[in-house]
Each structure stands twice: as C-alpha cells, then as structure tokens.
Amino acid sequence: MASGERKFHPVKSSEQLADYIIQEGLIKLRNPHINEKDEDVLYHIALSNKSHDLKEMFQDIKFVCFGGSPTRMQKFAEYLVTELKVKIPAGQTLSNIAQGSDRYVLYKVGPVLSVSHGMGIPSLSIIFHEIVKLIYHAGCSDVIFFRIGTSGGLGLEPGSVVITDKAVDGLLRPYMELSTLGMVLQHPSNLDQEVTEELLALADPEKDGYSTSVGKTMCTLDFYEGQARLDGAFCDYNESDKMSFLSRVYSRGIRNIEMESLCFAAYCYRAGLRGRAVVCVTLLDRLKGDQITTPHEIMEEWQSRPQKLVCAYIKRKLGIE
Numbered sequence: 008m009a010s011g012e013r014k015f016h017p018v019k020s021s022e023q024l025a026d027y028i029i030q031e032g033l034i035k036l037r038n039p040h041i042n043e044k045d046e047d048v049l050y051h052i053a054l055s056n057k058s059h060d061l062k063e064m065f066q067d068i069k070f071v072c073f074g075g076s077p078t079r080m081q082k083f084a085e086y087l088v089t090e091l092k093v094k095i096p097a098g099q100t101l102s103n104i105a106q107g108s109d110r111y112v113l114y115k116v117g118p119v120l121s122v123s124h125g126m127g128i129p130s131l132s133i134i135f136h137e138i139v140k141l142i143y144h145a146g147c148s149d150v151i152f153f154r155i156g157t158s159g160g161l162g163l164e165p166g167s168v169v170i171t172d173k174a175v176d177g178l179l180r181p182y183m184e185l186s187t188l189g190m191v192l193q194h195p196s197n198l199d200q201e202v203t204e205e206l207l208a209l210a211d212p213e214k215d216g217y218s219t220s221v222g223k224t225m226c227t228l229d230f231y232e233g234q235a236r237l238d239g240a241f242c243d244y245n246e247s248d249k250m251s252f253l254s255r256v257y258s259r260g261i262r263n264i265e266m267e268s269l270c271f272a273a274y275c276y277r278a279g280l281r282g283r284a285v286v287c288v289t290l291l292d293r294l295k296g297d298q299i300t301t302p303h304e305i306m307e308e309w310q311s312r313p314q315k316l317v318c319a320y321i322k323r324k325l326g327i328e
C-alpha cells in the first residue's frame with residue numbers, strides 16, 4: 008500500500024454493533040468522530056453545541072417522545088403542560104425550539120421532549136441522530152424514548168391502540184437494513200419488554216372505551232404498495248394477492264402496519280437506550296379496506312389515545328398524580 012494512504016477501517020459488522028449492551032446512565036455516542044470537531048451542528052433542528060448551551064437547555068431531559076406530525080407533537084406538548092403541571096411564566100408560551108428549521112418541531116415540557124419525525128424511516132433517521140446527539144451534548148442520563156404514532160390495524164377495531172413488542176420490515180425480518188459504505192448493514196430491532204408491560208398495565212379498556220394490546224408491527228418503506236394497498240397510483244397485484252399477504256402477516260402475530268417503528272427500535276438499541284417503546288393507534292382495519300375515511304374530529308381523538316397512555320407512564324415515573 009502506498010505510504011500515507013489511509014488504511015481502510017472495515018465498518019463493524021452488525022453483530023459487533025449489536026453487541027453494544029443496553030446501558031443505564033449517561034448516553035455514550037457510538038461515534039468517536041463527534042469529539043474530533045470543535046462544533047457539532049444539529050442542522051435539521053437549527054441547534055449546535057457551540058451556538059447553544061445544550062447542557063443548560065436540556066440536561067434535565069428524561070423522556071423523548073417522537074410522533075409523525077408537527078401539529079400532533081405541539082398538541083402533545085400542550086397536553087403535557089397541563090398534565091405535568093408545568094408552569095409557563097406569564098406572557099410566555101410554549102415555543103418550538105427548532106423554529107430556525109422548517110423541517111421538524113421540538114418542544115420541551117419539563118423533563119419531556121416532544122419532537123416530530125415526519126413520515127418514513129429516512130425522515131425519522133435524521134431527527135433521531137440529532138436528538139441522540141442533543142441529549143449526549145446535554146449530558147442526559149437514563150432517558151426513555153417513545154414513538155407515539157398512527158398505523159393501519161390488522162383484525163382490530165379502528166381506534167384500538169397497539170404497543171409494539173417487535174418491529175419487522177416489509178419482508179417480516181426483525182432488523183433494519185442500511186446501505187453503508189456500499190455494504191448492507193442489518194441493525195436488529197428489539198424493544199424494551201419492561202416498558203411495554205408497564206404501558207399495557209396502565210391501559211384500562213373498560214374505562215378507556217377501546218382496546219390496547221401488545222403486538223408485532225410491520226414497518227414499511229411505503230404507504231401504498233408497501234402496505235399491500237390497492238388504491239395507490241400503481242398496483243401490480245390483485246385483491247386476492249393482497250388478502251393472502253395480509254393474512255400471512257396476521258398469522259405471524261403482526262397487528263399493525265406503519266413506517267417508522269423499525270428504525271426507531273433499531274436506533275434506540277444502537278444508542279444503548281434501555282427504555283424505548285412504540286405506541287400507535289390504528290386508523291382502520293386493513294383486512295377490511297385501504298382508505299382512511301374516518302371524520303377528522305374522530306381521528307383527532309384517536310390520535311390522542313397513545314399520547315394519554317405515554318403521558319400516564321411519564322406521570323407514574325415522575326410520581327405525579
């Protein structure tokens with residue numbers, strides 16, 4: 008090899024990566040390069056560890072709640088202000104900390120971050136990297152991550168809530184594949200059974216008026232063909248193909264379909280976050296159709312159901328009645 012030429016460092020295999028144990032305590036970034044620079048710019052949330060005192064701003068964070076849409080995560084933040092009895096000084100309002108970027112919204116309510124992730128794995132991946140770096144720079148410890156979302160149900164009453172115990176991809180594999188340096192790395196996705204069980208214990212179908220159950224979630228790269236819909240702009244299969252696929256998926260224990268859980272679970276594991284959970288409401292039963300026709304105000308109430316469950320968990324952890 009010519010002298011001075013950089014020796015190629017093979018990227019760790021996914022097994023080696025997956026060997027990182029889930030740790031308590033301080034977030035340790037699995038990236039030695041971050042501290043090689045004097046500034047780390049969190050571009051998509053318009054923050055940096057030089058322009059902002061991230062420790063001062065975020066060191067008390069104990070819960071990070073991700074959800075798809077900006078409005079939903081703003082409403083969740085407003086709900087937390089009431090439920091966590093957080094005082095907002097007179098004349099001030101809850102503000103979007105990421106307002107310098109028009110990509111995501113980021114709200115802080117006491118020890119909770121409410122952050123939007125947009126749609127799909129690529130969008131979640133970007134904000135996930137930057138939020139993990141944010142809490143690393145802030146010196147946070149023992150942080151629990153949640154995805155609060157919507158999904159398509161399988162064999163469930165629309166409006167039911169699913170707590171994910173395992174996320175799989177569109178081929179039903181329990182890992183997320185990421186093309187990296189021209190290779191395909193497979194990042195295992197597993198979720199924290201303890202948090203899942205604690206969340207389920209907080210649900211009360213009788214009082215709630217809807218079911219909450221634990222199930223596997225299929226995370227796809229597409230809303231239409233990727234989820235066996237017949238109503239996209241393109242479709243190369245028929246109703247019976249669709250139903251045999253969805254029946255097979257159901258028989259494998261999958262109870263809902265969405266587009267972020269796999270990356271969320273895999274990256275929480277890579278980040279060594281002990282506490283992590285995915286809680287999604289189902290907007291329709293995919294075994295009965297493809298189109299989401301529920302009136303907006305009903306959908307709004309349905310979307311609040313995972314928020315209420317996660318908020319109840321946070322209140323329990325904080326000892327707030």
Ligand SMILES: O=P(O)(O)O[C@@H]1C[C@H](O)[C@@H](CO)O1
Binds near residue numbers: 076127
């Ligand atoms: O959390 P959200 O409601 O974004 O989750 C699902 C998956 C996609 O992001 C989106 C598709 O409608 O909803």
Ligand SMILES: O=c1cc[nH]c(=O)[nH]1
Binds near residue numbers: 157264
């Ligand atoms: O069917 C659905 C509903 C919400 N989100 C999805 O990804 N699929």
